[in-house]
Amino acid sequence: MKRNPSRKKSSSGEEERALLSKMMLIRKFEEKAAEQYTKEKIRGFLHLYIGEEAVAVGVIQALSEEDNILCTYREHGHALMRGLNPGVIMAEMYGKVEGCSKGRGGSMHLFDVDKHFFGGSAIVGGHLAMAVGLALASKKQKKNNVTCCFFGEGAAAEGEFHEAMNLAALWKVPVLFVCENNLYAMGTALKYTHAMQDLEKKGAAYGIPSVAVDGMDIIAVKKAAEEAINYIKESGMPYFLVCNTYRFRAHSMFDAELYRDKKEVEEWKKKDPIINYHQVLKRKRLITKVQYDQIEAQIKEEIDKAVSFAEKGSWEAVEDLGKFVYSE
Amino acid sequence: MADENTHKITYREALKQAHWEALRDDDRIFLMGEDVGRYGGAFAVSKGLLKEFGPERVMDVPLSESGFVGAGIGSAMAGMKPIVEIMTVNFSLLAMDQIINNAATLLHMSGGQVNVPLVIRIGCGIGRQLAAQHSHSWEPFFAHVPGLIVLSVGTHEDARGMLAASLKSPDPVVMLEYTFMLNREGEIPADPFTVDISKAKVRREGRDISLITYGNGVYKCLEAAERLFELGIEVEVLDLRVLRPLDEESILSTVSKTHRAIVVEDAWKSVGIASEVLARISEKAFFELDAPLYRLCGAEVPIPYPKHLEDASVPQSEDIIVAIKKILGHDSV
Numbered sequence: 233m234k235r236n237p238s239r240k241k242s243s244s245g246e247e248e249r250a251l252l253s254k255m256m257l258i259r260k261f262e263e264k265a266a267e268q269y270t271k272e273k274i275r276g277f278l279h280l281y282i283g284e285e286a287v288a289v290g291v292i293q294a295l296s297e298e299d300n301i302l303c304t305y306r307e308h309g310h311a312l313m314r315g316l317n318p319g320v321i322m323a324e325m326y327g328k329v330e331g332c333s334k335g336r337g338g339s340m341h342l343f344d345v346d347k348h349f350f351g352g353s354a355i356v357g358g359h360l361a362m363a364v365g366l367a368l369a370s371k372k373q374k375k376n377n378v379t380c381c382f383f384g385e386g387a388a389a390e391g392e393f394h395e396a397m398n399l400a401a402l403w404k405v406p407v408l409f410v411c412e413n414n415l416y417a418m419g420t421a422l423k424y425t426h427a428m429q430d431l432e433k434k435g436a437a438y439g440i441p442s443v444a445v446d447g448m449d450i451i452a453v454k455k456a457a458e459e460a461i462n463y464i465k466e467s468g469m470p471y472f473l474v475c476n477t478y479r480f481r482a483h484s485m486f487d488a489e490l491y492r493d494k495k496e497v498e499e500w501k502k503k504d505p506i507i508n509y510h511q512v513l514k515r516k517r518l519i520t521k522v523q524y525d526q527i528e529a530q531i532k533e534e535i536d537k538a539v540s541f542a543e544k545g546s547w548e549a550v551e552d553l554g555k556f557v558y559s560e
Numbered sequence: 561m562a563d564e565n566t567h568k569i570t571y572r573e574a575l576k577q578a579h580w581e582a583l584r585d586d587d588r589i590f591l592m593g594e595d596v597g598r599y600g601g602a603f604a605v606s607k608g609l610l611k612e613f614g615p616e617r618v619m620d621v622p623l624s625e626s627g628f629v630g631a632g633i634g635s636a637m638a639g640m641k642p643i644v645e646i647m648t649v650n651f652s653l654l655a656m657d658q659i660i661n662n663a664a665t666l667l668h669m670s671g672g673q674v675n676v677p678l679v680i681r682i683g684c685g686i687g688r689q690l691a692a693q694h695s696h697s698w699e700p701f702f703a704h705v706p707g708l709i710v711l712s713v714g715t716h717e718d719a720r721g722m723l724a725a726s727l728k729s730p731d732p733v734v735m736l737e738y739t740f741m742l743n744r745e746g747e748i749p750a751d752p753f754t755v756d757i758s759k760a761k762v763r764r765e766g767r768d769i770s771l772i773t774y775g776n777g778v779y780k781c782l783e784a785a786e787r788l789f790e791l792g793i794e795v796e797v798l799d800l801r802v803l804r805p806l807d808e809e810s811i812l813s814t815v816s817k818t819h820r821a822i823v824v825e826d827a828w829k830s831v832g833i834a835s836e837v838l839a840r841i842s843e844k845a846f847f848e849l850d851a852p853l854y855r856l857c858g859a860e861v862p863i864p865y866p867k868h869l870e871d872a873s874v875p876q877s878e879d880i881i882v883a884i885k886k887i888l889g890h891d892s893v
């Protein structure tokens with residue numbers, strides 16, 4: 233336990249603590265969202281990312297602000313990580329006009345074009361080709377940005393996945409395809425949906441470099457994402473990253489989870505990316521109890537602020553119903 | 561009616577010139593579609609464009625309708641101006657997810673943030689004996705969708721002018737072109753001109769009855785009007801041109817002028833454009849009417865292969881003439 237405190241730089245562990253705190257923010261934010269859902273403040277579908285936080289954090293930290301992001305309906309974490317204000321996200325889930333999509337989208341359709349955040353898409357597989365198009369535009373415009381597209385392993389069974397992979401490779405465009413393999417597409421396990429379950433092998437058919445990584449391990453994801461981004465920025469070519477992960481919660485708030493064993497969930501919870509990374513940081517003495525408590529307190533404050541922002545938000549006038557169908 | 565102010569051109573050539581001009585004028589514009597480049601376009605509309613503008617501007621794409629329409633949407637979101645060609649309307653169904661769930665929806669779902677300035681051109685129509693999987697008039701599918709601008713290219717003037725106008729739209733445009741007309745010659749203004757893609761257009765003035773139509777119906781109606789003129793019947797022909805959003809004002813205005821109307825379309829009768837037009841007339845101009853409304857539409861069958869059955873499955877000029885005479889109580893019926 234004896235250590236020379238003078239050897240430790242004041243900035244030491246800052247980056248690591250930031251990763252941890254991002255994952256914690258996502259977790260706490262979603263726990264609050266679930267709470268607001270049971271209070272009927274949030275309605276419709278609400279898909280929680282709890283358990284999968286290391287993927288969004290590890291990948292998005294490797295991106296620059298100019299890089300485009302497209303996600304599924306399970307995208308609160310990605311939006312937070314991209315820097316959308318938690319209040320604006322919460323307001324969107326409430327359906328308030330102060331939301332990031334003016335309340336028109338809700339939980340599944342978070343957008344912030346200024347932040348190159350091109351949404352939450354809820355047609356499984358439907359956003360992959362758009363990602364290829366955004367990357368194609370970057371290539372045509374001679375921009376050096378990458379388009380990063382997140383989707384589940386369920387989407388990898390859609391024809392649009394295969395069309396998009398082929399087009400990206402054929403056109404040599406800078407896309408990072410990130411498959412968040414949480415083992416279930418709603419209630420249907422991977423083994424019932426994919427004949428070949430090593431998903432990374434699907435990239436080979438298109439000549440796309442493909443890597444699978446432990447998606448519960450933030451450092452592994454971070455490293456893999458950085459390698460992927462380096463490759464894409466250097467070559468301008470697509471890359472396929474499979475993050476093997478698990479969602480601890482139900483598919484959405486409507487799911488009774490009849491399809492999986494509680495024991496299985498408990499086993500996976502031992503791999504909790506937040507708890508485990510916190511342990512690692514403690515072991516490496518990169519975080520103190522005080523620092524951890526501080527992070528928690530800060531997050532709590534931020535989330536409380538988000539909720540009150542959403543609460544205070546306003547409902548769009550019904551007379552405006554017809555807006556945003558055509559440009560004004 | 562050729563004079564020094566107009567010149568003759570085929571429908572195909574009019575479309576091609578429009579593409580050539582678009583590609584010449586704006587670097588953000590590019591054409592993508594199956595066989596648009598090396599093959600020259602399935603219907604030879606883009607023949608020669610690859611050579612002139614190169615493969616970055618005229619892109620051959622694989623058979624991935626959903627994929628390349630989606631990619632067109634993505635590149636439009638990022639500031640490009642793609643023209644996406646879908647070979648025929650039957651194949652467009654494979655891209656319907658992208659067209660409806662993404663192109664038509666993104667602006668709304670993002671609270672006004674995401675524009676999709678994309679032009680999707682689709683070959684369609686009936687009359688070349690291509691049978692049930694290569695010929696249909698499916699304008700109503702698209703016209704049903706808020707968020708899309710749906711254009712029906714029923715004349716040579718529009719074949720030449722609509723693309724440029726569409727490329728100025730901040731919102732997604734679906735342009736339905738009629739392959740049956742590709743070789744047909746028509747007149748267009750000799751001087752450069754622009755067209756308005758928010759308005760219907762009266763193609764022939766008349767006072768006795770209005771024929772309201774679009775697409776393949778336009779020239780059929782004009783032909784019927786010409787023949788009836790010899791009998792002293794003056795038919796007004798309104799080309800809807802824009803199937804969404806419908807130019808209701810022009811519809812009500814022609815009905816208020818002639819007090820009688822027939823809608824003519826090749827599309828299936830139930831739940832078609834005619835249903836919509838007639839409903840609006842009933843709602844808003846009922847007391848202007850001197851005769852019951854009527855419609856001539858496609859027979860409700862998949863398009864058959866034999867010529868005589870194919871012809872029988874869509875209204876012909878002769879059918880239009882018979883219908884008008886009947887409504888006007890004309891002696892010679």
Ligand SMILES: Cc1ncc(C[n+]2csc(CCOP(=O)(O)OP(=O)(O)O)c2C)c(N)n1
Nearest residue numbers: 306354355356384385386387414416417418
């Ligand atoms: C095209 C389409 N089919 C079906 C659905 C219904 N649905 C929503 S999510 C889902 C499962 C998707 O699983 P996966 O892609 O693995 O993502 P995950 O939800 O596990 O993150 C299904 C079937 C849908 N939204 N879109």
